[in-house]
Amino acid sequence: MSQQPTPYNQQEEEINLREELEKYLRYWPWFLISMLICIVIAFLYLRYSTPIYQTKATIIIKDEKKGGIMSELSAFEDMGILSGMGGGNSIENEMGILRSKQLITDVTKKLQLNVRFYAEGDVNTTEIYENRPFEIQILQENEEELIEAQIYSIINETETGLTLQNELTEEELNLNFGEPVNLDFATIVINKAEGYTGKFDDLLQISFTTVAAVADNYREKIQLNLTDKNSSLIELNLNDPIKVKAQQILDQLILEYNRQAIEDKNLVATNTARFIEDRLDIITGELDSVETGKEEFKESNQLTDIQAESQIFIENASDFNKKKQDINTQLELSNAMLDYLSKDSESDLLPSNLGISESGVNSVISEYNTLVLERNRILRGSTLKNPVVIDLNTQIEQIKANVLQSLQRMRSNLRIAKGDLDQQAATMGSKIASVPGKEKQYRGIERQQNIKEALYLFLLQKREETSLSLAVTAPKAKIVDRAYSLKEPVSPKRKIIMLAALILGVLIPFIFIYLKQLLNNKIESQKDMQRAIKMIPLVGEIPKVARKEEELIAKNDRSVLSEAFRILHTNLQYLLVNSGNTEGANVLFVTSTVKGEGKTFAAFNLALTLANSGKKVLIMGGDLRNPQLQRYEMDSKDLKGISDYLVDASLSLPSLIKQSQLHSNLDLLASGSIPPNPSELWRTAKANTMFEDLKSEYDYIVVDTAPVMLVTDTFLINKYADLTLYVVRAGYTEKKLIEFALDAKKDGKLHDVSFVLNDVKLSNFGYGNKYGYAYGVEKEGFWEKLKSSF
Known part of the structure; x- marks a missing residue:
């Protein structure tokens, strides 16, 4: 049986690749023109676009728990001078602080980034940062009046001053170098830059922007990355057309971060030093009074050496006196701490490591100071309504109540112990009744002298230790690589843009021809x-x-x-x-x-x-x-x-x-x-x-x-x-x-x-x-x- 011929409309036509290519190759002049146009456009874009360079800096956050700063100050740990000052840090928290609005705002104010100079060319307007012809000092600024950026063009320059024109209102303003001038939103002083060697033929412009707007802009542009998830190395990146400007911003950001970290660490030590100085003034006066009384007592009673007369009793009572001295010292410290707690401290921090023997009290005070510091650090980039801050305040109040309760309980225990010792003193007094009253009175004076002298020496030692801790504070962020800029711009990338232009030059006519053939329902050939x-x-x-x-x-x-x-x-x-x-x-x-x-x-x-x-x-x-x-x-x-x-x-x-x-x-x-x-x-x-x-x-x-x-x-x-x-x-x-x-x-x-x-x-x-x-x-x-x- 012969095979039936396949109907024509059901036959599959073989697609010849060469014929398909010829459909497009016949339009080769259009491909050539399209590629030339796209390459010319890409060349003009590269010629007149502003290149963006990447600037990097690398720092390492020193972890106090793993060595870091504390390893350098391990010699002071035995003194207890650094215990309770900080509690370690989270890398994520430190990165958040580095990108905080307050920190970047400080950098913006320090470098005066809200005032910029521009040179207006025929095609591009270029910012001038390094070799500025003039220096501007802002004496007073009202950002509420500066709703949008204000741009002033320098239309005339003389030996004594400048003529500025507001680009928005076209109002002209004449000013003299070194004299304050009011710009509605700020009061400024303009001077010629020292050592300026450039010469600009283009129109110069001065732009004024709010500090908050500039800080928000750079807050978005600054990128922080961990070099490794298990390390504390942080890489800071900033893309900007001006290399020197980006480098200064990153370096200043690290500087401000270290400055604030050092201020936080010194806050507890500063309050402790202030407390010690106050107590030293009081103890010095009391010690002078006791020593003067002792001197007057000896002179009036013509006493030279009464030690031999009561040697036996003194040896037996030495242990008793030592205990009583320790209890009186601890009682004095507890009273001082309770007196300090009754006062409202601006920083809410408590003196630590004054020598209180009760370990539980020291632990609670250290925990209290740690929470206060943590809350103050968070408040720099947040508000009191922050749930974390509210939670920390609750914890601080609870721990403060614990501190007060612990001190009161400690004082009660000391008073009970003192009462016991007083009873023992009465017993001992009966034994030394034969000792002349003068000797007994002398011993009382000498006892008071020893207590005050011991407390005085103790406070002197603590003052020196606190001063030493303030003197050796180290920066929290160690600079691994100072800010540096890459040689090649990250944008625009010349090779990629030229390649894209070439591809686009081929693609545009190809798509046009393809759509033209696809949508064409007419016979052409x-x-x-x-x-x-x-x-x-x-x-x-x-x-x-x-x-x-x-x-x-x-x-x-x-x-x-x-x-x-x-x-x-x-x-x-x-x-x-x-x-x-x-x-x-x-x-x-x-x-x-x-x-x-x-x-x-x-x-x-x-x-x-x-x-x-x-x-x-x-x-x-x-x-x-x-x-x-x-x-x-x-x-x-x-x-x-x-x-x-x-x-x-x-x-x-x-x-x-x-x-x-x-x-x-x-x-x-x-x-x-x-x-x-x-x-x-x-x-x-x-x-x-x-x-x-x-x-x-x-x-x-x-x-x-x-x-x-x-x-x-x-x-x-x-x-x-x-x-x-x-x-x-x-x-x-x-x-x-x-x-x-x-x-x-x-x-x-x-x-x-x-x-x-x-x-x-x-x-x-x-x-x-x-x-x-x-x-x-x-x-x-x-x-x-x-x-x-x-």
């Missing part, structure tokens, strides 16, 4: 008719005629148009051989699907081509409804013709045929008057007679017929045709209309049909005009090819 010409042959292609060119060919014409019709003539000879016509003229019908596809144009030029070959040719106006022969034969509109002949029996064909003005071998039979019933006229027997009579008189009869999709006239007379030329116009005929021609042939309404592709661009002509369709004709220039490609 014979490739668009591949399916149709497998059923109906394509016998010729007619090139597009420019507006200034002649539409009709002439004798001995060597244009592409005339060569196309000569090729059409040659191809017709092969088709006419198989038509079966052995007698009379060859009748050629020229038709199309709809109006405007170039039937009349093709019919006239085909007739002229046949006439130029020496044949006797007749061109007939077969479209009785809408005659078009008058386009090329001006007089044919008023001539009687076919419709008149078919209606009026008195008319003869020879009387209606006129010689064409275009060629001596060409005759013309006009359409005639427009009848009300063209279809009925073509159905008459006289129409058959007309064609039979004409065939005996001519070699070729070319009939310009009506569009087959609009009316049925052409179908009615197609039986008289030896060959039907179906004109399709490139760029005008929709692809789906080709189906109508195929269906007409399939249904037998048209016979011996051949396609003629009209109005083809030279870029689509034949095989892309690649193999000599314009042989012997002057070649088109580049711009002509460029215009014809689209």
